[in-house]
Amino acid sequence: MHISEGILTWPVLASGAAFAAAGTAVGLKKLKTEDIPKTAILSAAFFVASLIHVPIGPASAHLILNGIVGLLLGWAAFPAILVALFLQALFFQYGGITTLGVNTLLMALPAVLCYLVFHPLIIKKDGYTASAAGFAGGFLSVLFSGIILAAFLIFAHRAFTEVAYFIVSIHLPIMIIEGIITMFCIGFLKKVQPSLLGSVYGFDGSNPAITK
Amino acid sequence: MDNTTPPDPVIELDHIRYAYPGEDPVLRDLSFTLNRGERTGLLAPNGSGKTTLFHVIVGLLPISGGTIRILGRNMESEKDFVWARKKAGLLFQDADDQLFSPTVIDDVAFGPLNMGKTREEALSVSRRVLSFLGLSEFENRITFKLSGGEKKLVSLATILSMEPEVLLLDEPLNGLDQATRTRLTGVLESIDASYIIISHDIDFLLDCTDTIYCLRDGKTEKDTTVHVHSHDHAHMMGHIPHQHK
Amino acid sequence: MLSEPFSIGNSVIHRIDPRHRILAAFLYSVVVAVLYQLQALALATAFSGLLVKTAGLDGKAVFRRLALVNGFVALFWLILPFTAKGDILFEAGPLTVYEAGVLMALQITLKSNAIIMAFISLVSTMSFSTLGYALRSLKLPHKLVFLFILTYRYIFVIEQEYRKIWRSVKVRGFSPATSIHCYKTYAYMIGMIFVRAAARADRVYRAMLCRGFNGRFHSLSDFPASGKNGLFLFIAIVCTVLLVSTEWYFHG
Numbered sequence: 001m002h003i004s005e006g007i008l009t010w011p012v013l014a015s016g017a018a019f020a021a022a023g024t025a026v027g028l029k030k031l032k033t034e035d036i037p038k039t040a041i042l043s044a045a046f047f048v049a050s051l052i053h054v055p056i057g058p059a060s061a062h063l064i065l066n067g068i069v070g071l072l073l074g075w076a077a078f079p080a081i082l083v084a085l086f087l088q089a090l091f092f093q094y095g096g097i098t099t100l101g102v103n104t105l106l107m108a109l110p111a112v113l114c115y116l117v118f119h120p121l122i123i124k125k126d127g128y129t130a131s132a133a134g135f136a137g138g139f140l141s142v143l144f145s146g147i148i149l150a151a152f153l154i155f156a157h158r159a160f161t162e163v164a165y166f167i168v169s170i171h172l173p174i175m176i177i178e179g180i181i182t183m184f185c186i187g188f189l190k191k192v193q194p195s196l197l198g199s200v201y202g203f204d205g206s207n208p209a210i211t212k
Numbered sequence: 213m214d215n216t217t218p219p220d221p222v223i224e225l226d227h228i229r230y231a232y233p234g235e236d237p238v239l240r241d242l243s244f245t246l247n248r249g250e251r252t253g254l255l256a257p258n259g260s261g262k263t264t265l266f267h268v269i270v271g272l273l274p275i276s277g278g279t280i281r282i283l284g285r286n287m288e289s290e291k292d293f294v295w296a297r298k299k300a301g302l303l304f305q306d307a308d309d310q311l312f313s314p315t316v317i318d319d320v321a322f323g324p325l326n327m328g329k330t331r332e333e334a335l336s337v338s339r340r341v342l343s344f345l346g347l348s349e350f351e352n353r354i355t356f357k358l359s360g361g362e363k364k365l366v367s368l369a370t371i372l373s374m375e376p377e378v379l380l381l382d383e384p385l386n387g388l389d390q391a392t393r394t395r396l397t398g399v400l401e402s403i404d405a406s407y408i409i410i411s412h413d414i415d416f417l418l419d420c421t422d423t424i425y426c427l428r429d430g431k432t433e434k435d436t437t438v439h440v441h442s443h444d445h446a447h448m449m450g451h452i453p454h455q456h457k
Numbered sequence: 458m459l460s461e462p463f464s465i466g467n468s469v470i471h472r473i474d475p476r477h478r479i480l481a482a483f484l485y486s487v488v489v490a491v492l493y494q495l496q497a498l499a500l501a502t503a504f505s506g507l508l509v510k511t512a513g514l515d516g517k518a519v520f521r522r523l524a525l526v527n528g529f530v531a532l533f534w535l536i537l538p539f540t541a542k543g544d545i546l547f548e549a550g551p552l553t554v555y556e557a558g559v560l561m562a563l564q565i566t567l568k569s570n571a572i573i574m575a576f577i578s579l580v581s582t583m584s585f586s587t588l589g590y591a592l593r594s595l596k597l598p599h600k601l602v603f604l605f606i607l608t609y610r611y612i613f614v615i616e617q618e619y620r621k622i623w624r625s626v627k628v629r630g631f632s633p634a635t636s637i638h639c640y641k642t643y644a645y646m647i648g649m650i651f652v653r654a655a656a657r658a659d660r661v662y663r664a665m666l667c668r669g670f671n672g673r674f675h676s677l678s679d680f681p682a683s684g685k686n687g688l689f690l691f692i693a694i695v696c697t698v699l700l701v702s703t704e705w706y707f708h709g
Contacts (some may be wrong), residue, residue: 004529006568010491028600033672036600037665038658040607045647045654047608048615054643055633065647072651079601083608090581090588091461093526093573097483097580098490108673159541159561163533177640184644193652211587272663294669302667309660312610314586321677326669331677354586356613373666 001064001145001171002085004102005096008156016152020082020083023108027078035076042072043080054181056173066142067182070111071119071134072196075130077111078104102152110144122186123197130190131183138182142175166169220248221284221420222378222406223269223300228278230261230268238264240294244425244432246378246406253417254410256427262410263305265379265427270297283377298327305383307363311355316347316366319355323374334373341373345399361392368399379407385416463581468513474686475583475591481693482579486572488697494707495560497700498567504696505574512578519577523570530562530569532539537562584611593674603674607661618653622646 008016031039046069053060058112070077082104088094095103114137121133150164223246231237238261246252256262267273269280271293280287282296304310313319317338324334342348345365350358358366364384371379385393393416400407400420411417417424425432469542470478489501509519538546541558548554583591593602626642633639 002529003484004526004569005572006490006530006565006570007533009489010487013490024601028598031600031604033600033603034662035609036603037662038655040604041611041658041661042651043608044557044611044615045614045650048619049647050652051616052619052643052647055635055639060633063647064641068647068651079604083605084602086605087609087612089576093522093577093581096572096576097486098572107605129502149625157561158534159537159558162540163536166532166536177665180637181644181647184641185648188645188648189651192648193655196651196655267663270667272666275503294671297667298669301477302664304660304664306660308614308659310664312607312661312665314489314584314589314606314610318586322665322670322675323668324671325675326671331675334675335677356610370668 001106001143001149001167002088002095002148003099003106003152007160008063008099008102008152012128012144012152012156013098014105015103016099016105020078020101020104020108021110022074023078023105024082024184027075027080027108031076032072039073039076039080040083042069042155044086046080047084049098050084050088056177061174061177063181064105064107064178065141066111066136066144066145067114067138067178068185070108070113070115070141071137071182071186074115074119075112077115078108081108081111106145106152108147109148110141113144119197122190123194131187134186135179137179137186139175139179142171142178146171146175157182217331219245222246222248222250222280222282223408224281225269226279226281228268228275228280230264230273230275232264237270237276238433239275242431246408248377248406250406250423251400251421252406252408253421253424254408254427254432255414255417255424256410257412260427262427263382265384266302266408266410269380270300270302298374299376300378300380301371301374302380303367303371303382303384305386307360307367310367311363312369313355316342316353316355316358316369317351317353319366320369320373323370326374327374338369338373342370343370344372346395360387361389361395363398364388364392365399366419368396372403377405379403379405381407381409381411383412385411385413403456461581461584462518463512463514463577464584466513466582468511469498470508470578471582472685473689474680474683475587476595476680477686477690478579479588479591479595481690482575485575485579485693485697488700489568489571489575492568492700492704493564494704495563495567496570496707497703498564500703501571501700502567502574505571505578508578509574512582514578514582519686519688522577523573526573527566527569530566533565534562534706565687587624590677591680594680599674611657611661614657616649617655619646619650622649 009042046065049063049065051062053062066077066081069080073080082100085095085103085107086100089096089100118133118137122130122137125133146168150168153164155159216252223244225242225244228239228242229237231391242265250374254262264273271290273345283293283299285295287296311319313322317335320338320342321334324337325331329337339348339351342351345368347365347369350362350366355366384396388396397416397419409417409421430453492498492501509516538554538558539552541555541561543557544554546554546556546559568703589606591603592605623646626646631642
């Protein structure tokens with residue numbers, strides 16, 4: 001989900017860039033040097049995941065996964081998503097320079113909110129509560145991204161209202177799929193490697209040389 | 213072996229212990245010494261703690277008992293290990309873990325630059341190492357586009373450019389074809405450094421090392437030490453397919 | 458998967474200092490993004506086309522890229538002409554096409570393509586390592602550049618790991634469908650990618666520690682100063698000034 005070049009007006013682009021820059025600054029400040037390889041690799045995984053197409057009825061859609069990225073990285077989702085989007089702009093010309101800020105904001109802000117709200121539930125609770133939190137994280141982060149995208153379009157021009165509604169509505173099935181995938185993925189990680197869900201900051205007790 | 217020069221220990225491990233959190237110890241009461249000029253092989257089954265041993269030597273994993281001395285210096289804090297890592301070059305099993313820079317020269321120069329060398333010094337030592345390995349034309353190649361064998365040789369270059377006094381090579385043959393194996397064997401024979409090689413390829417160890425230890429039950433077993441030139445001992449390994457040179 | 462088809466070349470543009478190219482691309486894109494007059498936008502599209510030509514890029518390859526990324530823009534063509542009410546351009550059966558909507562869709566198309574073409578000619582024409590250095594010397598935060606370089610490197614590794622997992626799933630008879638089983642399989646594959654990726658991240662960091670990494674990054678390259686760089690920046694500024702004046706002139 002992204003907004004192409006040439007659509008938004010400068011006040012929207014500028015405020016998007018300013019908020020994205022602020023979020024990235026917070027993310028970088030919280031990100032320790034030793035956690036950069038981990039963040040980079042998750043950012044790369046986020047990039048690759050966006051190339052994975054899953055079937056929805058007769059059509060298919062690519063995954064967004066900003067919910068999972070948020071749950072795994074916390075605030076570091078901002079720089080991670082910024083970097084992944086810049087690479088997409090570089091290689092596929094998806095998005096671009098002037099829209100980098102708004103696109104980062106619309107993907108990363110829901111990711112961070114999803115982390116703040118659902119992360120505690122996911123680590124502290126088990127069973128249905130944790131699953132529900134996983135589903136909600138995946139579902140709501142895409143929904144929220146859609147809403148921000150729609151808001152940007154409508155702020156830019158009232159005439160874009162219908163386009164905005166259309167975009168949000170075609171994302172509805174994707175939200176459900178993202179919810180399901182996030183739920184199972186979180187369940188998988190809880191079982192296989194719960195330390196990954198400890199957020200990037202106190203990551204993995206297994207490497208004292210790094211955590212020291 | 214030449215018995216006239218007094219032994220000059222490069223790595224001394226004295227009764228070290230290591231256990232991953234919440235698990236049984238992988239290394240228990242392990243003692244081992246590598247002297248200058250020695251080329252040692254470490255033969256052991258999967259999961260016996262070989263890689264752990266290397267990571268312990270350079271302080272990536274903290275030991276729970278015993279002492280480690282590198283070039284006579286006691287390893288007590290992270291600061292000691294930071295120093296030791298420049299003296300002991302560790303070649304990782306998977307070259308994709310070692311190479312991260314966009315181009316080969318960036319990666320080879322990474323270590324020297326970290327050691328405080330100027331750009332010119334770092335470039336010159338990197339180029340020297342690349343040419344020693346026959347990789348001069350690889351300088352501006354993109355690391356991820358190299359073949360498995362090329363990646364392994366470039367990884368070795370990234371270690372050699374730090375001019376270490378001892379090399380720790382973790383399964384250097386993993387996934388290499390015959391041509392690259394031969395090339396690597398040739399390189400190791402002509403290198404002027406002490407080294408320890410972990411491998412489960414006994415032919416390779418016989419070619420490239422003077423002494424072979426076994427790691428069993430978290431200890432190196434001195435009684436199974438094999439001197440390559442001693443036929444008795446070599447035959448103890450007779451159940452593993454190998455060749456005598 | 459990722460190719461850098463535009464980075465190879467020896468045009469005038471390929472030889473300009475990458476930092477100047479990034480700055481020019483940024484300045485130019487921002488200016489084009491705020492233009493509204495069709496005349497100014499047409500001029501911008503012409504400038505961008507000229508850039509593509511100067512960079513000696515394969516016109517077909519650029520066109521294919523543009524066709525791919527115009528999907529989002531196409532959405533506006535589908536909706537805007539019928540919903541942005543105002544003067545009626547023409548009526549075709551039940552559909553009414555409004556002038557304002559068509560105008561807007563046209564603006565968006567020109568803007569979008571002008572910016573993308575400029576980006577391809579100026580930024581996609583540098584190899585990744587050059588870009589990494591350029592960003593570093595443009596004083597971007599250390600950690601961000603480090604993150605950027607590592608992410609790029611590991612995209613390829615992760616993609617390979619994904620392929621391996623995908624193969625193993627396929628040989629066991631999995632075929633994608635709209636079902637919970639399918640989504641669960643995808644979720645587990647993604648989970649596995651994350652687990653393996655995290656383990657690898659750990660090893661990568663250890664390997665870096667072994668090579669004396671202490672959180673600081675040192676750069677090998679240096680960009681030689683050249684009169685051409687100044688000239689290039691001057692031309693870029695003249696072009697943007699021309700665009701802005703055209704906008705003002707027709708704005709009335």
